[in-house]
Amino acid sequence: MLKLAIFGSGSGTNCQAIIDAVEAGTLDAEIKCVLADNKDAYILERARKHNIPAIYFDCAPFKTKLDGEAEQQVLRTLEEHDVNFIALAGFMRIVKDGLLNAYEGRMINIHPSLLPSFPGLDGGKQAFDYGVKFTGCTVHFVDSGVDTGAIINQRIISIDDDDTLDTVMSKLHAQEHIAYTEALQWIAEGRIKRDGRRLSLK
Incomplete structure (x- = not known):
């Protein structure tokens, strides 16, 4: 069984999806703690509501990375x-x-675009502003690059003519919640097979 720590900085809707999947019995994992680099992040309150240890850590003096004493x-x-x-x-x-x-091969991330397109900050906004007709979300292993790890799962949405950035982000979030819990369950079941960068299910 996965013994999870969930890291976040903001609202924590993907964290909530993971909590819900664990409580529903569709994800074979135990959430051991939730950590945030923002003491006011709502992800911490979500954890407390489910009696999960909620831990804030201060990343100062660094503004963009987790390093040093933190x-x-x-x-x-x-x-x-x-x-x-x-x-x-x-x-x-x-x-x-x-x-x-310390957690090589045991850390994953979700990104709001179909990587390798639109990595980095605001992937969903990047895709919308670029004018693509389809985008999506990607669950990937974390490596030393920015959104460059091997891809585990992706889900696609259309960007329609009457969509706004808000409606696109709502579509993306709904697919993120599915993609993340799916990927975690595949890992819990030992189903991920690796061939270089290519991952498949066994």
Whole structure:
């Protein structure tokens, strides 16, 4: 069984989808803790409502990455809570070598575009502004690049002529919640087969 830590920076709707899947019995995982780099992030309140340890950590002096003493604090916290897998769910910082090495092959992220298109910040807005007719979301393993890890799962949405950025993001979020819990369950079941960058289900 996956012993999950979920990292986030904001509202935590993907975290909520994971919590709901665990409680419904459709995801074979135990959520050991939820961590956030923003003390006011609603993801922490979601965790508290479900009696999951909710932990804030201060990343200062760094503004865009998890590194230094904050990274060491996080590693200690994960060990204390017996975490064996990490799900990044709207975590807005770059993960560095300490955490990457400790959880190599055991950390995944969700991104609001069909990678490798539109990596980085605001993937959904990038796709909308570019004028593509289809976009989607991607669940991928985390590596040292930005949104460059091997792809586990993708789901597609159409961008229709009458869509706005808000309606596109609503469509994306609905698909993210499905894609993330699917990917985690495949991992829990040991179904991911790797051939270089190519992942498939067995």
